[in-house]
Amino acid sequence: MIEVKNVEKSFGDAKVLKGITTTFETGKTNLIIGQSGSGKTVLLKSLLGIHQPDSGTISFDGRIYSEMTSDEKRELRTEIGMVFQGSALFDSMTVEENVAFPLKMFSHKTPAEIKERVDFVIARVNLVNAHHKKPSELSGGMQKRVAIARAIVNNPRYLFCDEPNSGLDPKTSIVIDNLIHEITVEYNITTVVNTHDMNSVMEIGEKIVFLKEGVLAWEGSKKEIFKTDNEAVTDFVYSSNLFKKIRKAQNKED
């Protein structure tokens, strides 16, 4: 579980995060949603340790990040898997080498053990005949699968995904969403997904954190999001007519 307490972050005069307090639960797909500029990415980067919060604490299963030594922080980073918005695969490496990279860097596995684990993970994300391809030879969806495979190859306790569906068609987006959710449940990982894709919210949002102008404006599950009267949330979620109709239908059913 990741606990965020009163986290604040400013860049110059602009206060981007204003006292965020929430928890991201283990074995669940936790989503951070909000409009562009609401502070989602800054919160995610603060969780990853890329940004240092000005105040407040972030703790990973009781370990407070700001109180860790640099060795402990390095150790924690090996427990983190990250799927970047643009996949961030290493151009000069093949799919196999990209996925094997964290193992080569941080494990004491033999080359045969690494190969076995890489083959398993590549199969787990349903990638076939792609072992020796370079990232530039893959489609956007395949690149995302490789990024997920690389993120989970070292058995992380925490998985972070920054807009995993950006640039993907709706069908591939659902496949990627479901893959993230399945992996979260299967390996009991604390997964945090930063998104503004409402399909993802409806599909996999077990815990949703809604940010507005740096403030945590609402949190709850995907079921609760249909019923909430929070104006900020309804403005964001039901900005399209399609979702307005879905909400109406859902409320009638209830």
Add this chain to the structure above:
Amino acid sequence: MMLIRYLSQIGKYFLMLKEVFNKPTKWSVMRGLIFKEIDDLVIGSLGIVAFISFFVGGVVSIQTALNLTNPLIPKYLIGFATRQSVILEFAPTFISIIMAGKMGSFITSSIGTMRVTEQIDALEVMGVNSLNYLVFPKLIALLLYPFVIGIAMFLGVLGGWMGGVYGGFTSSAEFIQGIQTEFIPFHITYAFIKTFVFAILLATIPSFHGYYMKGGALEVGKASTVSFVWTSVVIILTNYILTQLLLAS
């Protein structure tokens, strides 16, 4: 204001150098990276260095010959002038400036592209010291740079000999006599000391510009240009300082 910005950049550059030697990458991974950089930066530069050195050596020899109009001036000076120009300045300094364009823009654009596409963030999130991973192998690979300059010296003088002899400006014996005249072994040491310093500059200044760049594809191009300009400026200034320190004292 501009001065403060320059000083701040210089400070940032030295902090980067310190970080390059922190938290070293696993040797089994680093070994592969070093060999790759040797192939990309050193072996990949041999062709262009050989071509330029040979022909510039030839041109230096011909130009010297054409300017020696006084019949009292001995012809062996063609070989002497070619040797001095090639060993003291052309091979170490001008080849380094050419390499600031070739190697430097390659280093800046490859690291800059990794920055733009979040590959450096990916390394950092995994707990890898990205500066050590990216810059250290380049630094080690470029320890072989004096080998490249040694080849440039040899081919420059060879080109001068061929240009002078086959162009009919001097005889082979006179040219070789010129090469041997007043030979000071310390000049070779001086040239290689310069080369070693330039190798460090060639590895680190373009890496600095690539690593700390911000923006997109357009900025990668701009960073490569800025990197070439600054690497050249620093090489020229360092050349002046080292020459003053090593030869003028």
